[in-house]
Amino acid sequence: MSLMHSATHPTLYRIHPVSFRDGNGDGVGDVEGLLSTLPYFDALSVDGLVVPQVWLADASGAAAARGLTLWHGDDTGHLYQDDQPYASSPLAQQVVPFSAEKLVEVLNARRHRLADSVWSTGDANQPRVVSHWGQGDLRSADAFLTLLALLPAPICLYQGEELGLPHAADLHDPLGAQTPMPWHEAPEQVTAGEIHWYQQVAIEHRALAISRQQHDGQSTLQYCRSLLALRRLPVIQHGELQAVSQQNGLVRLLITHQDQCLEALINLQPYTQAAAPSEATMPWAWQTAQGQEGHQWVLAGFASAIFTRNVNCESRGVTHG
Helix, strand or coil: CCCCCCCCCEEEEEECHCCCCCCCCCCCCCHHHHHHHHHHHHHHHHCECCCHHHHHHHHHHHHHHHEEEEEEEEECCEEEECCEEEEEEEEHCCEEEEECHHHHHHHHHHHHHHEEEECCCCCCCCCCCHHCCCCCCCCHHHHHHHHHHHHCCEEEECCCCCHHHCCCCCCCHHHHHHCCCCCCCCCCHHHHHHHHHHHHCCHHHHHHCCCCCCCCCCCCCHHHHHHHHHHCCHHCCEEEEEEEECCEEEEEEEEEECCCCEEEEEECCCCCEEEECCCHHCCEEEEECCCCCCCCCCCCCCCCEEECCCCCCCCEEECCC
């Protein structure tokens, strides 16, 4: 089965149609709103969009011009691209209640067939990950985005995950994952045709709006962009998850492909922990947001460190948190 022309393990973005973007000023998301935001996906390094089937014909030409493929889903949990089904595997549903031990158990059980499914953290009918797994700590978005982005398999982000949005209501209320995308932080930033949309955005989401995060180099949105760009490395596009383990809530992923390897240390706890990559991936600091003590990297709560290395012993480490 050929998923896409441009990516062996594509990055998909799932849109909840009525709450993504309003293109005609009636306060309801529509295909015109989607088309107006296609440049947003260029910057996000997304390969395909999961949209309602009725949008496929209207959006296919413009999406294809930007190198995006269109997918759609059904009630059975499958995603389709060119009418070919692909199983969806929402981690949020498989790791309940959440624990690092259960997460590692699920990934290890599927490790040799990881690429057979599209992996996601949730959808419009599930509690948002920051609230469900991270217990409302906004910092947790970076850790869970790192975990998802580094899987050598097709992945799917539900809209707003790249912003680290928390659930906007009680966790048992699915509408909390369906509130309108926060494109603008303040009312003076919107046009007259967008004011009704802005008024529907959850109060707790406005401070996390795209208009604010896209200008903040340390924002979750900017970090997500760098992660999704990293996914285009051959080691992820053609590699295998060689090992996954955890200790005290600090997850270690090791991905290999030919003479390359990528190792990630992901702290899924809210407190600081220290860890060291294996000897095969001793790091050279490319961007440092955490301290380093000898071979130990000190990771703040929900922080991550990513290391890559090739056969020439050139390596780099990326940390965030």
